[in-house]
Amino acid sequence: MEIIEILLKSIIIGGLVGFGVGAGAARMFHTPKVQGMGAFRTLGELNACAGDSVSHFSFGLGFFFNAWASAVGAGAFTQDVDHRIIPNWAASFLLRKGKKPEDTLHNPKKMAIMGAIVGVIVVGFLNTTSSAIPESMQAIAVKVLVPAANLLINPIMPVIFWLAALDAGKRSGMWGTVLGGAAHLVMGNAVPGIVLGILIGKGVDDSGWNKLTKTLLTAVVILFVLSGFFRGFDINMIKGFYLDVPNWLAGLHKIFGLEVK
Amino acid sequence: MEKPRLVQTEQPLNNEIDIYKTFWYADWSFPIFVALLSAGIFSGTHMYYVYHIGAFNDVAVVAMLEAGIQGGGYGAAAAFGASFLFARILEGSLVGILDIGGALQTGLGIGVPALMLSAGFTAPITNFPLALLTGAVLGLIIGYIIIAIKKFTVGQVDSTFGADIMMGAGNASGRFLGPLIVISACSASIPVGIGSIIGAALFYVWKKPVAGGAILGAMIFGAIFPIPGGLE
Numbered sequence: 001m002e003i004i005e006i007l008l009k010s011i012i013i014g015g016l017v018g019f020g021v022g023a024g025a026a027r028m029f030h031t032p033k034v035q036g037m038g039a040f041r042t043l044g045e046l047n048a049c050a051g052d053s054v055s056h057f058s059f060g061l062g063f064f065f066n067a068w069a070s071a072v073g074a075g076a077f078t079q080d081v082d083h084r085i086i087p088n089w090a091a092s093f094l095l096r097k098g099k100k101p102e103d104t105l106h107n108p109k110k111m112a113i114m115g116a117i118v119g120v121i122v123v124g125f126l127n128t129t130s131s132a133i134p135e136s137m138q139a140i141a142v143k144v145l146v147p148a149a150n151l152l153i154n155p156i157m158p159v160i161f162w163l164a165a166l167d168a169g170k171r172s173g174m175w176g177t178v179l180g181g182a183a184h185l186v187m188g189n190a191v192p193g194i195v196l197g198i199l200i201g202k203g204v205d206d207s208g209w210n211k212l213t214k215t216l217l218t219a220v221v222i223l224f225v226l227s228g229f230f231r232g233f234d235i236n237m238i239k240g241f242y243l244d245v246p247n248w249l250a251g252l253h254k255i256f257g258l259e260v261k
Numbered sequence: 262m263e264k265p266r267l268v269q270t271e272q273p274l275n276n277e278i279d280i281y282k283t284f285w286y287a288d289w290s291f292p293i294f295v296a297l298l299s300a301g302i303f304s305g306t307h308m309y310y311v312y313h314i315g316a317f318n319d320v321a322v323v324a325m326l327e328a329g330i331q332g333g334g335y336g337a338a339a340a341f342g343a344s345f346l347f348a349r350i351l352e353g354s355l356v357g358i359l360d361i362g363g364a365l366q367t368g369l370g371i372g373v374p375a376l377m378l379s380a381g382f383t384a385p386i387t388n389f390p391l392a393l394l395t396g397a398v399l400g401l402i403i404g405y406i407i408i409a410i411k412k413f414t415v416g417q418v419d420s421t422f423g424a425d426i427m428m429g430a431g432n433a434s435g436r437f438l439g440p441l442i443v444i445s446a447c448s449a450s451i452p453v454g455i456g457s458i459i460g461a462a463l464f465y466v467w468k469k470p471v472a473g474g475a476i477l478g479a480m481i482f483g484a485i486f487p488i489p490g491g492l493e
Binding site: 002006009010012013014015016017018019020021023024026027028030031032033034035036037038039040043065066069070071072073074075076077078079081082083107108109112119123126127130131134136137138140141142143144145146147148149150151152153154156157160161163164165168172183187188189191192195196198199201202203206212216219 | 281286288294299302305308314316319321336347348353357358359366393407411423427429430442469473474479480488
């Protein structure tokens with residue numbers, strides 16, 4: 001019974017995702033006039049297959065097996081279902097019998113419809129086959145995966161992102177360090193801060209302190225202030241310096257449901 | 262006499278301009294495409310939450326959400342996803358291509374559900390129709406924000422805001438997962454560890470991602486020799 005429920009849901013999900021991915025991929029060929037949706041690497045890879053139906057299919061197939069292993073093992077499709085499998089297979093089916101990419105791959109309508117069909121099949125297949133895996137085996141995957149993921153989240157990813165920011169130039173390195181450190185204090189993980197630091201550093205490197213980069217910095221400051229407030233970071237910081245929490249601040253926190261001792 | 266000639270000369274010109282104003286190419290329809298895709302991706306996370314299958318993301322990112330579901334706190338997944346969503350919305354409107362991986366699969370598919378779950382707001386993730394609706398509405402909002410920023414900053418900015426650097430760092434951290442899974446499996450139990458070593462080695466030789474082999478190997482050995490005391 002459950003498998004039918006899963007199949008029906010998968011058909012709906014696959015159709016929706018495939019439709020969006022297909023249309024978005026075709027629209028990428030018309031940027032900057034048209035807003036596309038996909039990824040630069042997807043665009044590059046679609047071009048690399050040079051409108052050859054078989055190349056598109058085998059490129060997608062390689063990633064399909066990865067996605068299948070990952071779906072069975074951990075319930076995760078990999079990002080390649082949207083980035084590579086659906087766009088390339090949709091292109092492959094549209095391009096058969098030597099049709100030209102200009103009339104098929106670059107046409108959002110045709111790609112959306114074919115993408116939806118491919119999406120239904122791929123998502124339906126991946127979900128029904130991985131739901132057939134016994135629950136005890138899935139539990140082992142979780143048992144092994146969660147500690148590994150925790151290590152990845154902290155400290156490996158912060159370190160890698162941090163080093164990338166340091167290597168990306170003085171501004172990114174400085175902003176990445178300051179915001180990364182602050183993010184670890186406030187949010188418990190440095191990655192979001194470092195990402196925002198790279199964003200600001202590189203934005204200013206490329207286009208200077210204009211309206212957009214200033215807006216960005218303001219948004220980041222607001223994000224940190226709000227996040228700090230709702231996590232009670234301000235209170236902990238004041239206490240950390242052995243100071244007294246002002247009554248108005250304690251009162252403000254009380255309004256939002258945080259009792260200050 | 263005059264009229265047909267006028268129509269003839271104007272028609273090709275009109276077609277040329279109008280193609281970018283039709284549904285399939287226009288800016289106004291972009292949010293609709295984002296909404297449909299977002300509805301699917303968000304419901305994919307519903308599938309993961311309910312059946313433990315079908316999340317539209319890499320193992321490393323899904324594992325962050327899983328760490329939260331297992332009671333380890335949603336902070337990392339929420340912050341990671343939300344910052345990606347933020348960065349990619351900005352980048353997407355500036356460069357003309359919205360990155361599905363960062364904005365929708367990680368941001369909307371992992372970050373937003375993590376935020377909701379950490380706030381105890383589980384209905385949009387446990388209920389399928391509600392998941393579809395939530396994803397669609399959020400996708401529509403994201404689409405409109407992108408079109409609005411695009412209109413607002415047109416021709417002003419030619420920076421990618423270091424997206425290439427972040428992408429490089431993201432890919433580099435993904436590579437760490439394979440060895441980490443083997444290490445984690447070896448600490449779980451000896452048979453599970455041996456299974457993951459064999460799986461990782463075979464996948465490496467077959468030029469497949471080591472992480473996938475390590476998980477499958479651990480699962481197969483773990484099914485034959487259960488981890489003592491651990492699993493129900």
